[in-house]
Amino acid sequence: MTLVETGDNGNPSSYSAAGAAGTEHLKHNPRKDMIQAIRDNDAIRCLVKTAEIHGHFCPGIALGVMASLCGLRQPEVAFAPSDGMEDLMAVVEINACFADGVQAVSGCTLGNNSLVYRDLGRTAVTFVRRGEKKGVRVRVRPDFRSRIEQAVPGFYPLMEKVVINRDGSAEENAAFMEKGWEAALFLVQLPFEEILITETVRPVLPDYAPVTRSVVCPGCGETVMATKVVAEGEGRSLCFMCAGSPYREVEGQGIVVRESRKRPSPDVCGHRSGHGQSNRGRGPSSFRMHDSDFVFSELGLKEGESLLDMGCGAGDYTIQASGIVGNSGTVYALDKWEEMIKGVVEEAGFQGIRNIKAITSDITGPLPIRDDCADVCLIATVLHILDPEQDKKPLFSEIRRVLKPGGRVAIIECKKEVRPFGPPVHMCLSPEEVEKMVTRHGFERIGFTDLGYNYMIQYRSE
Ligand SMILES: [Zn+2]
Ligand SMILES: [Zn+2]
Known part of the structure; x- marks a missing residue:
């Protein structure tokens, strides 16, 4: 049992162990009350519970409640209670108040994929159990409106003003709520056959909703x-x-x-300037393209360790690493763009992080870090923007100098694949190219991780 501390940060308030235990009787049947109301054929209780999610009482939810109560007792369905696992399916043909009556009473909802919405605009619902050929379709008799007009005379004129013209006064809005409640109560007390027509149907159902990656x-x-x-x-x-x-x-x-509005094509690695563009703003980094928790677990970064983020950009890895190494560890964040470093410092300040040392520095020159102080040196989607002609020996000898004995180097690069975002393919480095670049400077490969669009190779100095 986790006890949550309450703060004034807007998070849910703490709950007591006793309060949580009070929900235990619901774990196998959270819809207990509604199901009892259905079995009791208690339309008023069903209506009240429906109004909790619908927000107001109205003829629409009353009809949805009645259609569901009526449909669920038909032999084709035989009270199959929906536990939201798609065994009872509802096909609703209108996206109006009626649909909420169906969802609340039948338990077939948009979220549990037991509700099929057929865009037909008819006040009708079909219930069917998975595996059964026959289902029951319940529709509302066309004269329901005149029944309401007779029973609750003020309802439709007020609806015209408040809902259709949207110019009801506060009093009229309140009066409309009252009339809606009257009309709903009137409808749920009628015999089913006076407002509904049922028929046996052979519905075509979609397959179980796919569980999508x-x-x-x-x-x-x-x-x-x-x-x-x-x-x-x-x-x-x-x-x-x-x-x-x-x-x-x-x-x-x-x-x-x-239509959605197209965004400017994102630059995967966040090094816009490196791709011949002048914009050095924060682009999305490779960080967002894969599961960064997975990256850090592959890295095996531990509390108390120190990480050097070379070319930290917006500092996504830096910020996450700072949480992993904790206050007994350190994250060094280097980037040659001062705006980036300022951004990292700002973000760290905002989050109250104190274990980040962010320094403006060109990583191809001498590093502003003392010897033997980093456990891990992370170079995330940076190598490909360095000048390919440039000798990498100074870079790797600096890395060797600042790494503790036995320290690791992790290199993340985009796979060399044509795609509409990220660095152009001619700039991408294949694992073999990275390998050649790194191992010649005395590093030995200790691991390869496929990250989807990207990959990570880890090395240890020999
Ligand atoms: Zn309504
Ligand atoms: Zn998107």
Whole structure:
């Protein structure tokens, strides 16, 4: 049991062990209350629980509640309680208040993939159990509106003002809420057959929702389903937003296709200047292209150690490493661009980090660091921007000087592959090219890690 300390940082407040234990009876059936209400055929209780998520009482949720209560008791479905594992499926044909009645009562929701939204605009829902050929479709009788008009005369005029014209006064809004509640209560007390029509159907269902692998979009650094990245051509492997591709969304109008605005093509390694551009702003770094926790676990960086981040850029690795080495360790961050170093210092100050030494320094010259003080020297997507003609001997002899005996060098580079982001392929270094560059200066390879778009090779001085 983890006890969370409460601060005033907006995080959830702490909970007591007793409070958590109070949820234990729910672990196998968190929908216990709703399921009991369904079994009791208690439409009012179902309505009240639905309004908790819907936000107001209205005829729409009342109809969704009634359609679900009615549908779930039909022999085709036979009270199959939904535990959100897609055994009971609901196909809802309208994205209006009705759909919330269906979700709350049936437990088939957008998030648990047991709800299929069919963009038809009909006030109807079909329930079917997986593996069964027959299901039940429940639709609302077309005269339900006149029933409400008779029972709650003020409802529709107020709806016109408050919802359709959106110019209701505060009093009218309040009156509309009241009429909505009256209309909802009226509907849930009618016999099913007076407002609903049921029919046996043979619905076509989609397969179980696939459990999709996640990838990190190299443009925005966000995790995205592998099925939702651009598959080929320009923008390949970017999320739709970063690629500027059209995407679909469910909204008030139903399912619509939206255009996303294309972002400037991201530069994977963050060294814009190195690619012949003058912009030295913070570009996304390789850090966001792979699981950085995995990188550090492969590096085996430990508390109390010191890491040298050569060409630290925006300082993503630096900041993360500072947390791993802790206050008994040190992270040296070097970059030749003063703006970058200022940014790292600022970020460290903002986060209250004290174990980072960030220094403006050209890593191809003498390093402003004393002998034998680094356990790990990280060179992340930097080697490829160094002048290929330049002799690397001074660089590696400086690295050897500052490394502790037995210290490691980790080199991360982009794979030499054509893709619409990152360094142009002619600038990328293959593992063999890196190997040649490093081993001739007396380093021995101790590990290779595939990072997806990138790779990491670790060396130890011989
Ligand atoms: Zn509503
Ligand atoms: Zn993206």
